[in-house]
Structures are given as structure tokens and as C-alpha cells.
Amino acid sequence: PGLGEWPTLPKAYGEVVAWSDLHADRGSNMEHLRCLPELPDTVLLLAGDLATSLDVIESSLRLLQRKFGAVFYVPGNHELWVSKNEGMSSMHKFLAILELCERLGVHTRPAFIGGGCAICPLFSWYKDNLCDRFSREKVNIPFDVQTLWPWDITGSGDTHDAQQPEIADFFLGLNARRIETAPRPGQAVFVVTFSHFVPRQECYSGPRRLCGVMGCRELEELVRRCGARCHVFGHSHIAVDREVEGVRYLQHPMGYPGEYYRKTWPVRIFVGGAAAPRDGEAGRPQLSERMRLRVLGGELKWLVWNAVWLDTNTSYAAGLAGREGHSQSHAQKVEKAREDLRRVEEHTRVVAASGAFGPEVCLERLRAQAAAAGREAGAACLEGRAYREVEALPRPTGVDAATWPQLVKGVQMAAAAVTEMSVDEFFLRKKDERWELNQGNWPKAVHFRKGQRLQKAFEEHWHKHIADPDALEATVADVPEAALSAEVRREVQERIASCADELLER
Numbered sequence: 001p002g003l004g005e006w007p008t009l010p011k012a013y014g015e016v017v018a019w020s021d022l023h024a025d026r027g028s029n030m031e032h033l034r035c036l037p038e039l040p041d042t043v044l045l046l047a048g049d050l051a052t053s054l055d056v057i058e059s060s061l062r063l064l065q066r067k068f069g070a071v072f073y074v075p076g077n078h079e080l081w082v083s084k085n086e087g088m089s090s091m092h093k094f095l096a097i098l099e100l101c102e103r104l105g106v107h108t109r110p111a112f113i114g115g116g117c118a119i120c121p122l123f124s125w126y127k128d129n130l131c132d133r134f135s136r137e138k139v140n141i142p143f144d145v146q147t148l149w150p151w152d153i154t155g156s157g158d159t160h161d162a163q164q165p166e167i168a169d170f171f172l173g174l175n176a177r178r179i180e181t182a183p184r185p186g187q188a189v190f191v192v193t194f195s196h197f198v199p200r201q202e203c204y205s206g207p208r209r210l211c212g213v214m215g216c217r218e219l220e221e222l223v224r225r226c227g228a229r230c231h232v233f234g235h236s237h238i239a240v241d242r243e244v245e246g247v248r249y250l251q252h253p254m255g256y257p258g259e260y261y262r263k264t265w266p267v268r269i270f271v272g273g274a275a276a277p278r279d280g281e282a283g284r285p286q287l288s289e290r291m292r293l294r295v296l297g298g299e300l301k302w303l304v305w306n307a308v309w310l311d312t313n314t315s316y317a318a319g320l321a322g323r324e325g326h327s328q329s330h331a332q333k334v335e336k337a338r339e340d341l342r343r344v345e346e347h348t349r350v351v352a353a354s355g356a357f358g359p360e361v362c363l364e365r366l367r368a369q370a371a372a373a374g375r376e377a378g379a380a381c382l383e384g385r386a387y388r389e390v391e392a393l394p395r396p397t398g399v400d401a402a403t404w405p406q407l408v409k410g411v412q413m414a415a416a417a418v419t420e421m422s423v424d425e426f427f428l429r430k431k432d433e434r435w436e437l438n439q440g441n442w443p444k445a446v447h448f449r450k451g452q453r454l455q456k457a458f459e460e461h462w463h464k465h466i467a468d469p470d471a472l473e474a475t476v477a478d479v480p481e482a483a484l485s486a487e488v489r490r491e492v493q494e495r496i497a498s499c500a501d502e503l504l505e506r
Contacts, residue, residue: 012114048076311374
């Protein structure tokens, strides 16, 4: 076994991009896919959850084949949901999807694509062993009950129980041949593996109660045995781009409309015979107006929001430190502050790399304004009172005189919303416990509901006075197609293609 075992595609491709969780049967996602530019020299990796309906899966794959030179794909959990009308088990549907891919020419087997790069899809499922000190016995939640599993796979048990470890073992076993024939260590091959499910616990930062349905550790073993330099995955809808022990782990989810981590373009991972630089490593691109609006109206907005949360939780935790009867609450605030910091750093990296907000001093001043507001919000939560606006910091050079007051106002609105979302704990927590909103305390959580309304007001203010990330899309969408001349239509298509190219270059 070695280099010659995996086949080579007839055409050589110089670029690989990745995406996951397109959910083409939800909301406006399919329409968004139709608007993608054609990239005939690019390979697309689809890390599962394309759609649930077989008809939509087929139409989506056909569409993406027209948009990209080659498509590699592994099914996710949503593909294996079944209904009584379909008259098949999840395993039968899985085989039907593989047959469909074979018929369409969508790749579900490993192959070399040119330029010293090889792609290896990995089939997978989940167990409860992904995260340390977690087991299904501790947290047993229903998940993927829309699936149906034959007894010759599970051996016994509920046929709708998708958390039986035998299911994961079956899918993992399908990878044996491709692992055995992977390129030998020491060969100059850039191997990219991809799966739908999460391969290791460092790649999952979501709710702990879902650890048992995110992935499994055996998947990480397959990634290493393949000699992968990059592994792409999906499922959690939480964007990830990090390196662990020499392997880049990447999740780039489209997800559902309105989701926090929604990625509306695929991410480049290999180009020109080498690994593509991560965000911020390729130099600052010249942003189009569309991309500038997306950075200022999206990344910068969420940077402010999470920066306020960071200092609110940090201040809250400091106020609880050493207080009798508050040890669990203190630990919880510290954990939340760490997660806030991770998000702030992620948004800061994107905004700084884009250059859309001007010199770094502008970003530093805005962060300082958010920090001051967050500290006041934390103090308000500790005292069980409303947020009091903090003093505006001096306007930095690089932000015009009309915009800075609107930015400060946005920070104040975010802090007021965060305070209301946090202050219910002051009134409703009766003992030293980890505070979470649940069905029992939700009717009394009047401040949180007010905070949701204030958050909506904050976002509306930001989109009106700072930047609306959908402004250009709305301008084009509002023009009836019949009113567009052929020349104008070509110009719009070229503009969309140009914006896509610029983002892919990032």
C-alpha cells in the first residue's frame, strides 16, 4: 500500500475549499447556493448535513457540481433522518446516498487532486467518549430520534436510539481500506481528511450536555493514521480553526439563517501546491464595499457584544470571589468569561486583518469603551440594579466625528442588554448553584426577556448607524429581475463573483 493506492482525478485542481452544514432544505440556504459563482478549478469538500430529503440532496449536489470543478462529500446525521413514508431505515438511506453520489460523480472515496494534495472522506458517527469525564449515564438526552437503525447493526435496543456505540463502530469500520492504503509517512503529500462529526474534544466548545452526540475519539485516530495535515468537520455549527499537534482542525458551517457562526462562503484550505494561509496571514486584502459592510456590520458588531459580556462576567466573577455561598456561581462566571475572551479574540483577528475599521488604535479605543461599559454592567448585576451609562472615551483618530458617538451609543445599548440578561440571577438564585435559565425559572425571568428586546434594539441601531451587512444584497434583491437589462445582470453577476473571490482569497 502507498502512493499509488488512492486514485488520481482525471483533471488536476489547484485549490481546495471546505464547507459544512449547508442545510439546503432550510430557509434561504438553497437560494444562496444558487447565487454562488462558478469556480471550475476548485474542489469543494462538503462535511455533511447537506439536507434531509433525498430529492433536495440530489438537487443540491447537482447544483454544487455546476459551481465547482469537483465535489467530495460525506453524509451527516440529518441526511439519515427517515420518515414512515420513505419506507427505509437510516442504513438503507445511507447506501442510497452513496449510490446517488456514484451516479452523479460526487466523490465519497479518497483521491489525489493534483499539486501534491490528496483528499480522504471519513465516515463517522458519535459516542459518549469525546470529552473527558462525560458519559451518557450522567446526561442522557434524546438526539436524532428521527433515525431508524436495523438490529443487525446495533444488536439490540431501541431502533430509534442513535447513541448506541455500535452505530459509530459500523461507520468507522467503513474507513478501514482507505486507511490501509493511505500515503506512507514521509511522502510529500498534503493529505486533507474530512468527516461530519468532531474528532477531538479541543474542537468542541458548545454545551457540555451535548458532548455525547458530537463525535468520538476513534475518529482522531483515523485522522492521524492518514497522515492528515488538515481535518475538516461539521455538526456543531461552531466555527473552529486551530492547530493541535501539527494538524489544522477546521469547521466552517453555513448553518441556519441567523445563526451566530454562519459562514456564507466556503473557506480555502489548499492553493497553489501548499496549505492556504489562515485569516490574517495572507496580508490585508483590498475589501469590496460588500465585504466592508459585512466586517463592520457583522464581525465588529459581535466583537463589541462579546467584549461587553467579557468584562461583565469578569467583573461579576471578581465581585463574587471569596463570598460565602457563591463558589459555584463564581466558577461559572469565570468559565463564561473565558469563552467570551475566545470569541473576542476571534472577532478582533478578523476585523484587524481586514483593515475595515482603520488603524489598530481605533479598535483598541472601541475595546476600551466596551470594557468600561462591561465593568459597569457587572457592578449593576452584583447590586441588582439597572445599567448606568459610562462616560464616552475620546474619539480616536481614524473614526469620523459623526460615527464615534453612534459607536459609543451602540456600546451603551449592548451593556444595558447584557445587564438585563444577567440580573435575574441576583433575584432568583436561592443557593450556591450554577445558574441557568430553565422551564422552572423562565416565567419569572422578566429581566432576561427585556434584555432580548434591548439586544434587538442594539442590532437595529448598529445596522442603521454603523453598517448593515445585508445592505447591498437587499439593494439587488429589491430590483425585479424582469427590470434588469442583460448588461446590468452581467454586472451584478460579476460583482458577486468578485466578492466571492476576495473572500476566498482571505
